[in-house]
Amino acid sequence: MEFPKSLYDFFEEVGELSRFAGRFFQVAFSRPFESKELIKQCYIIGYKSLFLVAVTGFIMGLVLTLQVRPTMVEFGAVAYMPRMIGISMVREIGPMITALICAGKIGSSIGAELGSMKVTEQIDAMEVSGTNPFKYLVVTRVWAAILMLPLLTFVADAVGLFGSYLIESSKGSVSFYQYYNYVFSSLVFGDIIPATLKTFFFGFAIGIVGCYKGYTSNKGTEGVGKAANSAVVTASLLLFIIDFIAVMVADIFWEI
Amino acid sequence: MMKTTNPLKEENVPLVEINNLKKSFGSNQVLKGFNLKLYPNENVVILGKSGSGKSVLIKCLVGLNDIDEGEVKVIGRSIPDMERDELDIIRSEVGFLFQGSALYDSMTVRENLLFPLRRHPERMKGQNEDELVLSALRSVGLEHTLELMPAELSGGMKRRIALARMLILKPKIILYDEPTSGLDPITSNEIIKLMFSIQKELNTASLIITHDMDCARVISSRIIVLQDGINYAEGTYDDLSRSEDPKVKAFFKEIQIF
Numbered sequence A: 001m002e003f004p005k006s007l008y009d010f011f012e013e014v015g016e017l018s019r020f021a022g023r024f025f026q027v028a029f030s031r032p033f034e035s036k037e038l039i040k041q042c043y044i045i046g047y048k049s050l051f052l053v054a055v056t057g058f059i060m061g062l063v064l065t066l067q068v069r070p071t072m073v074e075f076g077a078v079a080y081m082p083r084m085i086g087i088s089m090v091r092e093i094g095p096m097i098t099a100l101i102c103a104g105k106i107g108s109s110i111g112a113e114l115g116s117m118k119v120t121e122q123i124d125a126m127e128v129s130g131t132n133p134f135k136y137l138v139v140t141r142v143w144a145a146i147l148m149l150p151l152l153t154f155v156a157d158a159v160g161l162f163g164s165y166l167i168e169s170s171k172g173s174v175s176f177y178q179y180y181n182y183v184f185s186s187l188v189f190g191d192i193i194p195a196t197l198k199t200f201f202f203g204f205a206i207g208i209v210g211c212y213k214g215y216t217s218n219k220g221t222e223g224v225g226k227a228a229n230s231a232v233v234t235a236s237l238l239l240f241i242i243d244f245i246a247v248m249v250a251d252i253f254w255e256i
Numbered sequence B: 001m002m003k004t005t006n007p008l009k010e011e012n013v014p015l016v017e018i019n020n021l022k023k024s025f026g027s028n029q030v031l032k033g034f035n036l037k038l039y040p041n042e043n044v045v046i047l048g049k050s051g052s053g054k055s056v057l058i059k060c061l062v063g064l065n066d067i068d069e070g071e072v073k074v075i076g077r078s079i080p081d082m083e084r085d086e087l088d089i090i091r092s093e094v095g096f097l098f099q100g101s102a103l104y105d106s107m108t109v110r111e112n113l114l115f116p117l118r119r120h121p122e123r124m125k126g127q128n129e130d131e132l133v134l135s136a137l138r139s140v141g142l143e144h145t146l147e148l149m150p151a152e153l154s155g156g157m158k159r160r161i162a163l164a165r166m167l168i169l170k171p172k173i174i175l176y177d178e179p180t181s182g183l184d185p186i187t188s189n190e191i192i193k194l195m196f197s198i199q200k201e202l203n204t205a206s207l208i209i210t211h212d213m214d215c216a217r218v219i220s221s222r223i224i225v226l227q228d229g230i231n232y233a234e235g236t237y238d239d240l241s242r243s244e245d246p247k248v249k250a251f252f253k254e255i256q257i258f
């Protein structure tokens, strides 16, 4: 049987991406730090996705509560609602929704931006004016994504829980204070730490894939669209894989 | 014409020296043993068909492309052997005008000009950076675009801003990749005039890639035809325009449709 071409391409791509990530780690901690560009990118990445992340988190909070509540009522477990929503929001839905939205929004825009910079020789122009474009463009964007994803996840969690509270208070008679008390008393470190740690990895995956696709995109404007598109697809796939690994690892360490 | 050939050039040290340069991309052999010497004050024009490897050639000169074989020396230093820090010093002596201007889309004109300047603070010599930016813009006649974004500029304006960005470090050698392509004849003329005034002011040597025969005629001290990866023909404009070789003639003859 012949080795399928698409599978071959797949492994080649994985290899190239790993090499690109390796290149990132080689220079990620060394001087000079392009701190101005880093701050600008943090602002862009955080600000661009904030609204979308908040709205999606809010709706997920509403929907999740509406969907789960009837079953909980049936089992007479409605008192566990805040706990149940709190855990699923913080552990899984918040991080994942945020990461997927960012993959679509940030991943594609980084892919398109670097792709068009590559095609129009802006990256070459940076190189000849005494700048390491890999550090200036890639390292800053990846760091910005790593730093911003946890913050955005925090927003999604908070807004999602607020959405859930709105439903709970309209159906039952729980006060805002009571509700949050329930939620936080049920959350333990084993919920919060792994969930936060994995958002750093999500940020890294989104940043590195977007940069890789853009930075290595082919000549021509068609290459730019392709870079943006495949950045989203690859990043999303990678997010699920990372999520799976993170949950397994957390399971070992925290014995949930 | 303001041709600036130097009768003593044989005794001068070449600013750029390329010996037997070979470069391929996969199975695509682009350069197959190219040679070139560029002396101070010279304007060497490189002619070649689209895809003949002209851009690849000048990118090898600033280390944007690796080379497979041969020698590439700029100001006496071998480019392929250099580390990034050293390379950056040489690069600051070489101005590069990219084929599509390559202005940074996300930055204003001012930030575009400041970019190379901030990377080479030693070049400011105590002068105020805003002053330097303004004087560079003034030399291309576009002071009023200071706070505009590249997307708001026309193609000709972009080219002139790119010239200003390149000039701000006062290079000794300038590499022009099709400086007049995609521009109307009037704007092309303005660019050519700017190229002359730059040479007069900074005493530069330049390597000019162009398809524009008018540009080649007025600016070249020497022309090299790059064909099949080698220096196919070489000489002054007048020499080459009298050539009988069909591949050389093709650049000079009028368009024939029938």
Ligand SMILES: Nc1ncnc2c1ncn2[C@@H]1O[C@H](COP(=O)(O)OP(=O)(O)OP(=O)(O)O)[C@@H](O)[C@H]1O
Pocket (backbone or CB within 6 Å): B025, B028, B030, B048, B049, B050, B051, B052, B053, B054, B055, B056, B057, B099
């Ligand atoms: N990074 C690259 N990867 C693969 N092939 C390349 C690369 N850069 C250039 N080439 C190939 O090298 C050849 C020469 O390209 P180059 O851009 O130097 O042409 P050119 O002479 O500048 O043409 P034009 O006048 O159209 O600008 C082309 O066949 C091109 O496909």
Ligand SMILES: [Mg+2]
Pocket (backbone or CB within 6 Å): B054, B055, B056, B099, B177
């Ligand atoms: Mg070219």
